[in-house]
Every structure is written in C-alpha cells, then in structure tokens.
Amino acid sequence: MIFYPDEALFCRHTGEYGEKKQRNQGEKASSIPTEHSYESSSDMFQNLGAVFARAQKILEPVALDLAQREAECIIEHVCNIPRKKLYTQKELLIDKNSINIIDTLLNKRLTGMPLAYALGEGYFYSQQFYLSPEVLIPRPDTETIIEAILEQEPSQKQLFLDICTGSGNIATVLCRERPTWSAFACDISMASLKIAKKNCPFSVRLFCGDMITAIHHSTTFDFIVSNPPYLSKAEMTALDPSVSQWEPQQALFGGDDGLAYYRILAQSCQQILKKNGRLYCEIGYNQFESCRDLFVKAGWSDVCLYKDLGGRTRVVQVQKS
Numbered sequence: 269m270i271f272y273p274d275e276a277l278f279c280r281h282t283g284e285y286g287e288k289k290q291r292n293q294g295e296k297a298s299s300i301p302t303e304h305s306y307e308s309s310s311d312m313f314q315n316l317g318a319v320f321a322r323a324q325k326i327l328e329p330v331a332l333d334l335a336q337r338e339a340e341c342i343i344e345h346v347c348n349i350p351r352k353k354l355y356t357q358k359e360l361l362i363d364k365n366s367i368n369i370i371d372t373l374l375n376k377r378l379t380g381m382p383l384a385y386a387l388g389e390g391y392f393y394s395q396q397f398y399l400s401p402e403v404l405i406p407r408p409d410t411e412t413i414i415e416a417i418l419e420q421e422p423s424q425k426q427l428f429l430d431i432c433t434g435s436g437n438i439a440t441v442l443c444r445e446r447p448t449w450s451a452f453a454c455d456i457s458m459a460s461l462k463i464a465k466k467n468c469p470f471s472v473r474l475f476c477g478d479m480i481t482a483i484h485h486s487t488t489f490d491f492i493v494s495n496p497p498y499l500s501k502a503e504m505t506a507l508d509p510s511v512s513q514w515e516p517q518q519a520l521f522g523g524d525d526g527l528a529y530y531r532i533l534a535q536s537c538q539q540i541l542k543k544n545g546r547l548y549c550e551i552g553y554n555q556f557e558s559c560r561d562l563f564v565k566a567g568w569s570d571v572c573l574y575k576d577l578g579g580r581t582r583v584v585q586v587q588k589s
C-alpha cells in the first residue's frame with residue numbers, strides 16, 4: 269500500500285485487484301537473509317526510491333542483468349504503481365505491510381524460483397495469466413503459433429481444440445483475439461487444469477486426459493493446435509536449473525528423441541478434424557524435418573512452416589487430406 273506524503277493515508281488500492289491483494293496479504297512475511305537485509309525494516313514507511321534500489325540490489329545475485337526489471341515487476345505487483353512512477357515519484361511512501369510482502373517475494377526469488385511462479389502470474393501475448401509450478405511459464409516463442417493461426421484461419425465462428433493446454437494460454441489468447449471462436453482444451457494434468465480454469469474465458473471448455481483421450485470421437489474441430497512436450501532426453505539433461513528444477517517435467521519431456529507426442533498427434537488428430545481442417549504444432553528449433561516426415565507418413569498434406577522472430581522454424585502446419 270502506498271501513501272503520498274502530502275495526502276496522508278490516501279490508499280491507491282482499488283477493488284480492481286481485490287483478489288490479488290487478498291492473496292498477497294495472506295502471505296506471511298519472512299525476513300530476507302542477513303546479507304541482503306533491508307537496513308531499516310522496522311520503519312513504518314520507506315520511500316519508494318529506497319525500496320526499489322534495495323530490491324534491485326537483493327535481486328542482483330539471482331536475476332543478474334534482469335535485476336532492475338524484476339524489481340520493477342515485484343513493486344508494481346505489490347504496490348500497484350505504474351512502472352514509470354518508480355522513476356518519477358521516488359518520494360512516495362510505502363507502508364510496512366507492503367514492504368513485508370515485497371520481502372516475501374524477494375525471498376522466494378532468492379531460492380531460484382522463477383519470478384513468474386513467485387508472483388503467481390506472467391504475460392503471454394500481452395495478456396496476464398495466473399501461473400504456478402504445475403504449469404509451464406508461457407514463452408514468447410509460442411506467440412509464433414498464435415500469429416500463424418490468426419493469419420490462416422477465417423475469423424468467423426470456429427470450434428478448435430488445444431491439446432496440452434497447460435495454463436490455457438493458447439486457447440485463451442485465440443478466443444480473446446477472435447471472440448466468435450470457442451475451444452475445447454485438454455491436458456493430462458488436473459493440477460494444470462485448475463490453473464487453466466482461472467485463466468480461460470467461458471468460451472473454452474476444459475477436459476482432463478492424455479492427448480485426445482478425453483475428447484469424444486463424434487466431436488469434430490475446425491482446427492487443432494498443440495504445443496506438446498518436445499524436449500529429447502539429451503536436451504532434458506542440458507536444461508538450465510531455473511527450468512529443470514522448477515517447471516513441470518511432464519510438460520517438457522517428449523520421449524527419448526523428443527518426437528513422441530508428434531507421433532500421437534499425427535496418428536490421432538485426423539479423426540476429430542473437419543474436412544480440410546488444419547493442425548498447428550509448436551516444434552523445437554531442430555525438429556522440422558523429422559516432424560514433416562512423420563506427418564507426411566501418417567497421411568497429412570500441405571505441410572507449411574512458420575519461423576520465429578529469430579528466423580528459426582517453430583511451427584509446423586499440416587492439413588487433413
């Protein structure tokens with residue numbers, strides 16, 4: 269909570285973030301390890317400039333070059349202050365309760381927990397999503413599949429299926445960008461579906477099951493999208509600890525060669541697609557040739573690829589023949 273010095277006890281919290289604030293206020297503040305401790309944490313108020321500078325310093329060992337950005341996110345999240353005010357209104361007073369919440373988040377981050385999990389939220393395609401360690405943190409790379417679908421699919425009413433929905437990010441963004449569309453979204457993990465339920469609009473219906481097993485065979489879709497687990501055994505062993513120790517292995521590991529789920533998609537999706545319906549899959553940067561071959565072998569036609577901003581092939585599109 270912030271107080272403006274010249275507007276005593278003026279509280280900027282509105283009902284808008286009521287749920288988020290309740291959740292934060294319920295968190296028990298714990299102290300920062302001594303080498304990173306706030307100098308005057310017994311003060312009732314501290315000014316914003318000092319809180320921001322200290323948060324950055326505390327984050328440096330774990331967030332490195334991103335310390336400033338992460339400090340901005342934490343203070344913005346707790347205090348509900350637009351980022352630019354961190355630089356222009358350094359004299360704002362931050363109350364002790366908010367400082368305690370900031371401390372709790374800094375402590376979580378110092379354990380190596382990714383910022384998105386510490387905050388319980390992150391962004392995908394400029395939209396905010398609830399997140400927890402039960403779901404993958406949506407990656408900017410995945411925006412390539414969103415662009416491909418928005419470009420290819422007609423904007424009128426469509427029913428699509430999102431396989432391995434995780435946080436529900438893909439289905440949610442597509443339904444928000446195209447309000448006439450609706451979706452079924454499935455995932456093997458019930459824990460991830462609980463997060464997806466918080467994120468998805470009513471136009472997305474959630475199902476629990478392995479790949480398409482929860483989808484009735486008489487349902488047919490205009491198109492299907494999937495960002496399945498696609499890391500190989502070798503890639504899993506080379507992961508950065510911030511991923512391997514925190515993100516769900518089940519959502520990352522695609523079998524020994526990383527292609528296990530593409531084989532299932534290639535074999536199972538034609539039966540639930542409408543005539544000429546397309547399947548869009550995110551793929552690893554080195555998987556295009558193998559994916560193309562296995563989809564063609566399974567009888568799909570019109571293989572197309574889409575590249576990410578770095579010029580790497582990250583989406584394969586195939587059509588029911």
Ligand code: GLN
Pocket residue numbers: 404405406407410432433434435436437438495496497519520
């Ligand atoms: N659909 C989610 C994402 O793209 C989750 C993907 C997954 O769990 N493999 O981030």
